[in-house]
Amino acid sequence: MTKIFGHRGSAGTHPENTMISFEQAYIDGADGIELDVQLSKDGIPVVIHDEKVDRTTNGKGFVKDMKLKELQKLNAVYKFADQYKAAAIPTLDQVLNWAKGKGILINIELKNGIIAYEGLEEKVVELIDKYDLHSNIIFSSFNHYSIAKLHKLVPDIDKAVLYMEGIYKPWEYTKWVGGNGIHPSIKACPAVLIEQSQKAGVPVRPFTVNDKKVMKKLFEINCAGFFTDYPKIAVQLRK
Known part of the structure; x- marks a missing residue:
């Protein structure tokens, strides 16, 4: 069954x-x-997507330049201010604590393609160990050095390379860097690629799939999973 992942939640x-x-x-x-x-x-x-807080909060500046206390004072309701008064930037610890016992999968994307956060991989793994969530985690990153590093740190946790443009035989490439799945942009993900990759035992989970027709197609070809901003719609379609 095709797994549905809420992209940044129900973004x-x-x-x-x-x-x-x-x-x-x-x-x-x-x-x-x-x-x-x-x-x-x-x-x-x-837990935040952009390197700067400007787009999703009422603050300005780089995440790396702010202490946790400062980050948590910001309001991250973003474009939903009419629906919600306030929402804080969560810590990964907070999210994993919430997820424990729920049986939900968590795809953790390491955002270290632009800023090389020293020790990011080790710190994230430490928290996964703390909550004993190895079997619930999938790691992904556009920084494939990070995938290689995680392969050494936690060979038992699933890992996938993120990419936007075509890679030759990505199902072989991901294994070469230490991954065991691929997360291509839906624009670089024809049905034939999904079929070839999954035939080779490498699951494919494209991003970000918001079109109902595309969702239906992915269900039909039994794609391993996909990321969507509208998980509710995807779950209803799958039924």
């Missing part, structure tokens, strides 16, 4: 990468959530 209808959004994806019946992790100035793994 199409709720403030992305917040507890409100993750809880909604869970309520809507998503199999998993996807989130982005960076480090605060004091080295705490925090």
